[in-house]
Amino acid sequence: MQQFFQTLTTGLSDGAIYGSLALALVLIYKATEVINFAQGEMAMFTTYIAWALMDHGAAWAWWAFGATLVIAFLGGGLIQTIVIRPLERASVLTVVMATIALLVILNGLAAWIWSPQLQFFPSPFPTTSWVIGGVHISKQDVGTFGVVLACLVVLWLFFRFTKLGLAMRAGALNPNAARLLGVRTSWLLALGWGFAAALGAVSGMMVAPTVFLTPNMMQAVLIYAFAAAVLGGLESPVGAVAGGIGLGVMLNMLGTYVHPVTSELRLPVALLILLIVLLVKPAGLFGRVVVRRV
Numbered sequence: 001m002q003q004f005f006q007t008l009t010t011g012l013s014d015g016a017i018y019g020s021l022a023l024a025l026v027l028i029y030k031a032t033e034v035i036n037f038a039q040g041e042m043a044m045f046t047t048y049i050a051w052a053l054m055d056h057g058a059a060w061a062w063w064a065f066g067a068t069l070v071i072a073f074l075g076g077g078l079i080q081t082i083v084i085r086p087l088e089r090a091s092v093l094t095v096v097m098a099t100i101a102l103l104v105i106l107n108g109l110a111a112w113i114w115s116p117q118l119q120f121f122p123s124p125f126p127t128t129s130w131v132i133g134g135v136h137i138s139k140q141d142v143g144t145f146g147v148v149l150a151c152l153v154v155l156w157l158f159f160r161f162t163k164l165g166l167a168m169r170a171g172a173l174n175p176n177a178a179r180l181l182g183v184r185t186s187w188l189l190a191l192g193w194g195f196a197a198a199l200g201a202v203s204g205m206m207v208a209p210t211v212f213l214t215p216n217m218m219q220a221v222l223i224y225a226f227a228a229a230v231l232g233g234l235e236s237p238v239g240a241v242a243g244g245i246g247l248g249v250m251l252n253m254l255g256t257y258v259h260p261v262t263s264e265l266r267l268p269v270a271l272l273i274l275l276i277v278l279l280v281k282p283a284g285l286f287g288r289v290v291v292r293r294v
Contacts, residue, residue, distance in 0.1 A: 005135045007256045008249060013141035015248020016148035021203040021218075021225035022232070022240035023152065024196035029234050031192045032084070034095045038102035040222030042079070043200030044215060045106045046072040047208050048114050050201070051121055065124065065205060069198045076197025077190040084193070085186060110215040123209035144206045151202050152241060155195065168192060220267055224248075227274040232286050239286025247273065 021039060028036045036042075050068040083102060087095050125143035129136040159165035168188045203225075204218060211217055228247045232239025247270065254261040254269060261269055277284065 002133075002135045003256065006137070007252050009137050009141050009145075011249035011252035012245060013138075013144045013248070014252060015228075015245035016145045017203050017206050017221065017244070018224045018228045018248050019241040019244025020148045020151065020199050020206075021221060022229040022244045023155075023237055024199040024203075025225060025229045026234060026237050026240040027192050027196045027199075029229075030237075031189055032095070034092055034099070035226070036196070037096065037099045037222075038106060039196065039200050040218035040225075041103045041106040041110075042072070042076065042197050043204035043221075044218040045110050046075065046197070046201040047121070047204035047213065047217075048110055050205055051119060051208070051213055052114070054122065062124070068201050068205065072197040072201035073194040075194075077194040079197075080190045080193035085189070088186075107215050114215075116215055118212035118214055121205075121208035121213040124205075140209065148202060148206060151199065155199070156237075164191075223267060224251075224270050227270045227277075230274055230284055231277050233284025236284065236286035239284055242286065243284070 021043065024039055025035060028034065028039070046068055049071055050064050053064040053067060079102065083098055084095065087098055123140050124147075125140045127138075127140055129138050130142075131137075159169055168191060203221065207217060207221055224247060225244065228244035229240045230243070231247060232241070232243030250273070251266050251269060255263065255266065
């Protein structure tokens, strides 16, 4: 039981990170019906910005965390305005190719500015553990889960109880009707990209302490997040979070109790889960099948 609870806490921490990035993917998909393949690289780039801000101080500073979220939000809105908005009338494939090009550009730009060498990113939480009933619960895992969960709750409250959040939901649900009612959907899309970028920044800053900071650190996390989004349903924000937490717990449990599933096989197992979900329930666990009349 001690091993079970330790594996569970690690799985919840990993799953919260996957869920936050999966929610960022879902936010953009609901608004544009396009997967942003640059979401992970956007998170990586803003994590480097946080590292650069903290490099001017002695250690981790929460002001750097808040400043990075603001920078990520503004950067996400700027990318939507400069790169995505001119492609509004283009095909979905064209927009997808633009996000892939953005992925390559951000990756190369980060390597050029900060070098591709491994960099140490300090953790905002103590690396010690609580011992409860013989179970060692990592303070870093609990802190990571708490930060990601708090960001998700704030985002949910914004979309549920504010006029701007409700307008963004309406614009994503039916853009044409929202335009007729006077809603400026183009600006709402920029806000959506900003929120998605901020969520990605949270994922990056929570991932970086567990691995070394490199330009490629978020590429595997993006695949896990994509698998989590598909598992929960690409049009369901709740499903994205639930899928991320479920995937994180599942992968950690398999790694602990199924010996052939080593750390090297985590990514193939996630892709296998993704394939099974697509074959059995393409809409995801929380998604719904949309029927269009032709």
